[in-house]
Amino acid sequence: MxxxxxxxxxxxxxxxxxxxxxxxxxxxxxxxxxxxxxxxxxxxxxxxxxxxxxxxxxxxxxxxxxxxxxxxxxAPLPRPTQIRDCGNYEKHVRQAIAAAMQLRANATPDPAATLEKFRAAGLFEIPPVWFEQPLYYKGNPMTVIGPDAEVIRPRTARLMDYELELAIVIGGPARDLTPENALDAVFGYTIFNDFSARDIQSRETQFRFGPAKGKDFDTGNAIGPCIVTADEIADPEALTMIARVNGEERVRTTSGGGQHSIVDTIAYISRDETLHPGDLIALGTVGDGCGYESLTFLDDGDVVELEVEGIGVLRNRLKGHAG
Structure with a gap:
């Protein structure tokens, strides 16, 4: 359904x-x-x-x-109970780290020399903990929009971006799940696009803290166009996923290949913590699933379309800040 x-x-x-x-x-x-x-x-x-x-x-x-x-x-789920967004795809993580280092270096007098210092310090490497367990941040469920809604650029943001993600909607309540029973807690699946101000995010994450205003702004979390119930998705790790900007295809990939499987991710998040009906767990941006990885960003008026097999197309337009 x-x-x-x-x-x-x-x-x-x-x-x-x-x-x-x-x-x-x-x-x-x-x-x-x-x-x-x-x-x-x-x-x-x-x-x-x-x-x-x-x-x-x-x-x-x-x-x-x-x-x-x-x-x-x-949005099919206008106010998720909670939003958790993971980072499960190695290609995206590696390319996003490299992009963040490049943006930070560009703000210095000698970007090339700064990049070499970053490499020597090991800042291009993925921390070992990423390989050992699922990692995520919590988003703001009050900033959700749906299909064909406009995304309002934050007033100080220059480098706006999209993210192609598959998301789980939890049926729950459930706690201390195992990989063997984790899918029993899944009500359905949808598409998630957490629009991001990459220049703000790059500056903030120098503190080694979770994203703040780089992702936390009204209209920043797009969900839709529907929730497909779990019985209609035979294998959530084998879905074709596509991103387009102004009709131009940017990536065509699949939902598989995550460092941590869907069942392992759900089981880990539910450890010592109850998952509630309407919780949304996004599995992370797929490789090449955003502009950040190639330092290609959105202009005002651009239309982003994210398509996931069996779910549909989530379409949103970026609009400049009115203030």
């Missing part, structure tokens, strides 16, 4: 299910009339779990639908 959140003509945000013929089924309206608990938002749908999905499927057999062109698609 492909689940969405949409705004209807009355301006109300509702959870829905795509029917495959260009229409959407209003889950909130249908569940308000069948004698059960109304599923009024996506968190309620996720919390209802497999039984809730079976109920929705039964209601869809005879329920009314709305044409997609009569509604506005929002």
């Amino acid at each position: 492909k689940l969405v959140t949409f705004r209807n003509r009355q301006g109300h945000a509702r959870p829905g299910a795509l029917t495959g013929d260009g229409r959407v089924f209003d889950i909130a309206a249908a569940t308000a009339c069948d004698g059960g608990e109304m599923l009024g938002d996506m968190i309620a749908v996720i919390t209802a779990g497999r039984a809730g999905l079976a109920r929705i499927a039964r209601l869809m057999e005879s329920g009314e639908t709305i044409a997609l062109d009569e509604v506005q698609l929002l």
Whole structure:
């Protein structure tokens, strides 16, 4: 099932299910009339779990639908319970480290000499801990936007970038999972694009701390266009992933090849910590999945399209700051 959140003509945000013929089924309206608990938002749908999905499927057999062109698609999960974003792809990590060193060196009087100092100090190397365990930071669930929404450039940002990522939506609650049962906690999958101000990020991370204003700004986290339930994704590590900017293909790759598998990542994150319905875990930017790796950045007006097999296309446009 492909689940969405949409705004209807009355301006109300509702959870829905795509029917495959260009229409959407209003889950909130249908569940308000069948004698059960109304599923009024996506968190309620996720919390209802497999039984809730079976109920929705039964209601869809005879329920009314709305044409997609009569509604506005929002982020399918408008307010994730939490956002965790991992870094699981070695090619991306190596190239991003090199790009960060280049940006830092460019700010010095002798960039070439500075780069040599960085190399001699081992700053181009991936820290051993990255190979030993999954690593992640926590994002801001209040800054989420959906498909076709505009991303507003932070006022001091010069080097804006996109990131092509597959994300897991947790069904939960679950804690202390193992690799053997980790997938039981997965409700579904979506596309995640954490837009980044790379010049700000490069400066901030000199402190060896997690990203701050380089990633933490309104409209910075794009999710969508839908959540595909776990039963429809046979192998989440074998999905074709594509990034385009203004229609030009920048990368075509797969979701496989991460340093840490999906099940190992979920199990590690759940250690001593409960995962809740609506938690979002992004698995990290795939190799060549952003402009940072080639020091190629976005201009105002650029349209970024991220496509993941079986999920769809997440499209967003970068807009200059109005202030």
